[in-house]
Amino acid sequence: MSNEKADQMIRSSSLEEMSSVDLDSAYGPSGFHGLVRSSNILFYSLFASLGGFLFGYDQGVISGVLVMRDFETRFPRVGGNGDLQGWVVSIMQLGAFVGALINSPLADRLSRRYSIAVACVAFLIGSVLQAGAIDNSMLFIGRFIGGIGLGQISMGVPLWIGEIAPPNLRGSAVTLQQFAIASGIMISFWLDYGTQYIGGIGEGQSQLAWRLPFALRVIPAITLLIGCFFILPFSPRWLVKVRREHEALAVLSRLRKLPENHPIVQAEILQIKAGARFDALTIKEKFPNAKTSAQIAYQQYKELFMQKHLAKRLFVACFLQFLQQFTGVNAIIYYAPKMFKSIGLSGNSVSLLATGVVGIINVVATVPAIGIVDNFGRRIVLMVGALFMSLSHFIIATLYAIYEHSWAEHLSAGWAAAAFVWFFVFNFAYSVGCIAWIYPTEIFPLGVRAQAMGIAISVNWISNFVIGLITPIMLNHIKFGTFYFFFAFTMVLFGWVMFFLPETKGVPMEEMDKLWGGSEGKETADRMARIQNELKCESRNVPIYSKTSSYSDDLDIEMQEQY
Incomplete structure (x- = not known):
């Protein structure tokens, strides 16, 4: 995949266009x-x-x-x-x-x-x-x-x-x-x-x-x-999860041997952030009374058994x-x-x-x-x-x-x-x-x-x-x-x-819900749509996770305090 195509993918109107085939082709064989x-x-x-x-x-x-x-x-x-x-x-x-x-x-x-x-x-x-x-x-x-x-x-x-x-x-x-x-x-x-x-x-x-x-x-x-x-190095997905986004971008850039502003790195960090923000927002909306990491962990274990797609x-x-x-x-x-x-x-x-x-x-x-x-x-x-x-x-x-x-x-x-x-x-x-x-x-x-x-x-x-x-x-x-x-x-x-057993070859981690049905419900679909719109706006206004950008909404502050 050319850099121009990757750049167009990032600026596209929908995060959905960042398919596994695109990223798979971008990274090579x-x-x-x-x-x-x-x-x-x-x-x-x-x-x-x-x-x-x-x-x-x-x-x-x-x-x-x-x-x-x-x-x-x-x-x-x-x-x-x-x-x-x-x-x-x-x-x-x-x-x-x-x-x-x-x-x-x-x-x-x-x-x-x-x-x-x-x-x-x-x-x-x-x-x-x-x-x-x-x-x-x-x-x-x-x-x-x-x-x-x-x-x-x-x-x-x-x-x-x-x-x-x-x-x-x-x-x-x-x-x-x-x-x-x-x-x-x-x-x-x-x-x-x-x-x-x-x-x-x-x-x-x-x-x-x-x-x-x-x-x-x-x-x-x-x-x-x-x-x-x-x-x-730290896992870039873990770094995003604990709201250390600048470090995540630096680690991902080093892992992929590409500059931080490269379209492919930007595409993947956007995809990782979408998955992490989706999980964080889901936790906030589903477990509003869970304030500590221990309480959240308990609820997450419970979800693994109570949510049909996760239990499967x-x-x-x-x-x-x-x-x-x-x-x-x-x-x-x-x-x-x-x-x-x-x-x-x-x-x-x-x-x-x-x-x-x-x-x-x-x-x-x-x-x-x-x-x-x-x-x-x-x-x-x-x-x-x-x-x-x-x-x-x-x-x-x-x-x-x-x-x-x-x-x-x-x-x-x-x-x-x-x-x-x-x-x-x-x-x-x-x-x-x-x-x-x-x-x-x-x-x-x-x-x-x-x-x-x-x-x-x-x-x-x-x-x-x-x-x-x-x-x-x-x-x-x-x-x-x-x-x-x-x-x-x-x-x-x-x-x-x-x-x-479903086939998972080449499917990004952030898109596994397509195989398991985790995004079928209207509430879940609406939540992902909101996140996609937020990320789309961010990617159009400033480079994602650039050294000068900041992300300090209430959700990020709350999740950072938990870790």
Whole structure:
């Protein structure tokens, strides 16, 4: 799109003419090409995705630690007890459930980036306790506190990335979070495989074999903590929300690598302001008695459940998180060595080696997702992935049922089952593994986005908790039925996406109401019309958010005081 066309768009008689297609074309291509051209978005997204790396590393490292000889010796109640192993894994998810919920008010109050910093501190405390654990209590407490930090990170990082990225790169940029998760899982798997040999794999194994993998994760956590203060910018949408408009314009200009008065930057800041002002005016008119941020937050949580279009979005976001976990991916991540042993691959080294292959495939398969989610859309990628995940589970379960008692005589069947575990991981990584993080960041209005993200991610973690707890029990008792169980949920994912999930590819966050019906009512439509007229007048009279302009109406003063 030419500068003249963008300039005409800003001066047009209706904000509606700033369509997603216009802005999408203005910013250029999506996928790899777009990320390379927008090198600063790529850099910031990759740096913030260190949070995803921590998430993946913690998920992966525990699977290898649980089968190490020295760990089993020092924690005998855990090493020989499938139920307690489930709790060692799941207590982290329980902490993450808490962390995802408490991060919403922090993200609104402190900013998206500083909420990530708080999360890093919690994660560091948990990591130190786990690396130095001398008894079960210390191990469990460390995993719970570390989990709180991971829950905050898993909510804060995709929220921040989704708010700094332009519409054409939003899916690809958030997908970098999944790439980082997969990288963390892979590195932790291979680190476990290597450190198991410190002191030997028998009785003489050193405690460093499992303490070192726990301790090394403090390095990326400290790096991200420092970056939150000196590298990552504020989200321009958050800055507009707290009425720091001049800063928002400066940050947006830096993110887009365009001058502040460039028509494209002006168009986007106008769109962001329209969404923020709409949310603020809605709050003022709907909740006239809510004067403090706590009162407003309560009303916003209430609105998420009481307003039909918001409740629909919340259900979709939460159900997608639930289904992501019940595909069984983290059952494989947490208990991969145990699973590979159950399908006939004997010996710790063999099972850990096969587990390491899971990590490599997870990373490799995430790479194409960076290019396809913004080109092909969310729905088709989800459906293809769900279909092949279903096929994988079905074949694994069937092979298990046939050769359960004769793996030793049918090693090829065991390796075939392992191959379909890897095939499952491949299809998970580029589909629901990525899109479950993208979707909740983009479908909610700014005023309730942090609250909705907190609820959705907490559903992910509580589902993760359940999976971590029940998987060793299922593998011990229903065995191959475990894979049929997950097969059923992958089929549910396929059907639900096909018939019920809207496509959000390329739709600006401020225009999501067109998909979900949030602007159908006359009252809401009138409110948006008033805002459009106000912004139209402002854009004709003075440059939007120029250094000399001011916006000091009662609404802005009231909202600024609340923050």
